[in-house]
Amino acid sequence: MRIPVMWRTGAVATTMAALVAVSGCTVQAVGTPAEGTTGAQTPAGQTPAGKAPAGKTPAGTASTPGASPDDAKPSKPKPKPAAPPAPAPRTLWSKGDRGRDVRELQARLRQVFWLFEGPTGTYDGSTVTAVKGFQGKRGLPKTGRTDTVTWQRLRNMTREPGKWELYASGGQPAATPDPRCLTGRVLCVSKTSRTLRWMIDGRTVSTMDVRFGSQYTPTREGVFNVYFKSRHHVSTIYDSPMPYAMFFSGGQAVHYSSDFAATGYYGASHGCVNVRDEGKIAALFSQVRNGDKVVVYW
Numbered sequence: 001m002r003i004p005v006m007w008r009t010g011a012v013a014t015t016m017a018a019l020v021a022v023s024g025c026t027v028q029a030v031g032t033p034a035e036g037t038t039g040a041q042t043p044a045g046q047t048p049a050g051k052a053p054a055g056k057t058p059a060g061t062a063s064t065p066g067a068s069p070d071d072a073k074p075s076k077p078k079p080k081p082a083a084p085p086a087p088a089p090r091t092l093w094s095k096g097d098r099g100r101d102v103r104e105l106q107a108r109l110r111q112v113f114w115l116f117e118g119p120t121g122t123y124d125g126s127t128v129t130a131v132k133g134f135q136g137k138r139g140l141p142k143t144g145r146t147d148t149v150t151w152q153r154l155r156n157m158t159r160e161p162g163k164w165e166l167y168a169s170g171g172q173p174a175a176t177p178d179p180r181c182l183t184g185r186v187l188c189v190s191k192t193s194r195t196l197r198w199m200i201d202g203r204t205v206s207t208m209d210v211r212f213g214s215q216y217t218p219t220r221e222g223v224f225n226v227y228f229k230s231r232h233h234v235s236t237i238y239d240s241p242m243p244y245a246m247f248f249s250g251g252q253a254v255h256y257s258s259d260f261a262a263t264g265y266y267g268a269s270h271g272c273v274n275v276r277d278e279g280k281i282a283a284l285f286s287q288v289r290n291g292d293k294v295v296v297y298w
Helices: 004-023 100-111 126-137 148-157 260-264 276-289
Strands: 091-093 185-188 194-202 203-211 222-225 228-232 241-249 252-256 273-275 293-297
Touching: 091 100, 091 222, 091 228, 100 126, 126 260, 203 260, 203 276, 222 241, 252 276, 260 273, 273 276
Parallel strands: 185 293, 252 273
Antiparallel strands: 185 194, 194 203, 203 273, 222 293, 228 241, 241 252
């Protein structure tokens, strides 16, 4: 006898209900979400809303494998290291120093009217005062010492001094003697170095700074002889004193000049050979004799 289908279906349902009551489990229909999940099951091949498919990254996020969300944030720029402090100015010259560099410093200070004496090559009290004035005018520490900052400021305001600016008050080395000076007793006068050598038989006894006549009253060159000496001479042409005069060519003589001592090479004679050191010319006057040779050369 064939059993109706309706009966078999009802029997299965009855049997399942009995099993549920005994085991305490919940029967889930095929395709329903399991306990602990929410929402409907996602059809195959689709991705739940808000989630990206495996192996893909939502737009706008970093794609670096294994990167965390924080890795996608722009990093803050690192602060730049502070610049090292500028080195302290280094002292180049100070009181008591000597040399050609000090002479150039003094010549440049003269150009900007902080020093009025001629360069001597010795960093003396006048130089200290001049440097302090220059520093104070420009807001620099008034130390009186020439440091790297002071020197650079001074260089920027001045030009390279010429030879006779460096030796405006003398002090230049004497030139090599002319061959005509190497025999006998000679006043050997170089226009190149502006010096006079007192020589006896080729040996230099003393040297001194001298200056000469101007363009319009030049000192004559050549070989001469001393023909007249006058300790307290006064010029009859210019009515000016000419102490320790030793005449060698007409009215031209070697003599002391107070103007040369005061202004250096910023002045000139009327043709004579001027000496600025009174002590040296006094000693020379006592040694020179009439008839001694005078050589004036370039």
